[in-house]
Amino acid sequence: MKQTLWKAYNSFSRKERQGILFLLLLTGTCMAVPSLWERFLPVQAEVYTADSTLSAEVAAFRSALLNSGKVFPGDAGSDVHRRRFTFDPNTIDATEWETLGLEKKVISNIQRYIARGGRFRRKEDLQKIYGLPPGLCDELMPFVRIGGQPPGAFRRYMGYRQDTAHGRYGQYVRHGQEEGPYRKAYNNRIPVLDINTADSSLWESLPGIGPVLAARIVKFRDKLGGFYAISQVGETYGLADSTFNKIQPSLRLHKVSLKKIDLNQMDEKSLAQHPYIRHKLARLIVLYRSNHGPFRQAEDLLGIPLVDDSIYRKIEHYIKTENSPL
Structure with missing residues (x-):
């Protein structure tokens, strides 16, 4: 065994053997240094004085803040x-x-x-x-206790005034009546509004609807040309399904008067502004007119490959042709 190792060792050149010995010596030195360091150079207690100094500085800083009137959340003061x-x-x-x-x-x-x-x-x-x-x-x-007052926008819409005649400060009643459908609507926390006529301040009176969502609903309605179904409100960008389900009992659709667009008269840019058409379908509508001539009836829109029955059922309420009734 020793002869084999010696033979293997001699198979290296002189420089290679010197390199091996140097690496072995360096490895042994690295292993021995930590032990020798701890033995001959022990850690002095003065090393930890920095922590004491830091603690004293922190204490002085906190004391200065206390004297200036600022208080740490966890302090006794x-x-x-x-x-x-x-x-x-x-x-x-x-x-x-x-x-x-x-x-x-x-x-x-x-x-x-x-x-x-x-x-x-x-x-x-x-x-x-x-x-x-x-x-x-x-x-x-x-x-937290929210006061029992109707939101300002809802009070203005319903004509509420503060009821001081009966000593009920903070209670609101509608002008000219002590009780009635408006007061009951507020007491039940269900302000009812028409989705086609309500402005953004009325939308804000509904739970979960802030200024941003209210503005989006009105803008979406204007771009559509009016709502034909209450479910369309739920399509507003950013309106969560849970919020829509919460406000749905407060929504009414009294009168439907939709603004329609003429498929034969509108250019691509104008068609693309409608939320149910957008750019791709607008381009195909214009291309269809160029290849087949004007639309004779709204149902011709089904001849475009992109338009299936579900898409057409949404769009049909907002389109007309030169030959179709308004």
């Missing part, structure tokens, strides 16, 4: 910031928000939202506050 009381987020002022533990920047966001006509309709709306820590939000949720 922050009891005022951890006070909990029942509150209405629509009515409390900046001082009360600060008492609940909110930062000034977050309070400013809330006040700006309310100043622009925004309103907290449910306690879950507290989660939408930009900058509010989720943990603090969860702490405050059990203490």
Whole structure:
């Protein structure tokens, strides 16, 4: 065995043997250095003085903040910031928000939202506050109490006034009547509106519908040329199915008056602006007119490969031809 190893060792050149010995020596040195370092150069206690110095600096900094009136959430002196009381987020002022533990920047966001006509309709709306820590939000949720007043837009639409004659501050009744269908509608929290005539402020009176969604619904309706079915409201971009199911009992369709487009007169760009047609189908409609001549009736649209029965049933309410009735 020894002869075999020696023979294998001698099979290397002189430089290769020197390289092998150098690598073995370097490996042994690397393995021995940590043990020798710990034995001859022990860690001095002064190494940890940095931690003590850092702790002292942190303590001094916190003390300076306390003296300036700023309080850490976990400090003993922050009891005022951890006070909990029942509150209405629509009515409390900046001082009360600060008492609940909110930062000034977050309070400013809330006040700006309310100043622009925004309103907290449910306690879950507290989660939408930009900058509010989720943990603090969860702490405050059990203490939220939304006041029993109808939204401002709904009050203006229904003609409500504050009822002070019977000592019911915060209660609203419609002008000229103490009770009636409008008051009952509010008490049941179901404001009813016509989907073809309601403006964005009325849409905002529905639960889960904010200014952005309200504007989208009105814009979608205008682009369509009016709604012919309540289910079309649910097609609005960004409107969740759960929200639509919640507001659907409040929606009514009293009168249908749709704006129709002429397949033979509209150019490609104008056709493409309709939500049910868009660019690809608009291009095919113009191409069909070029190859087959004007549409004789709306059903000729089925001759375009892209149009199946389900698509046609949506579009037929909004199209006409020169020879078809209005």
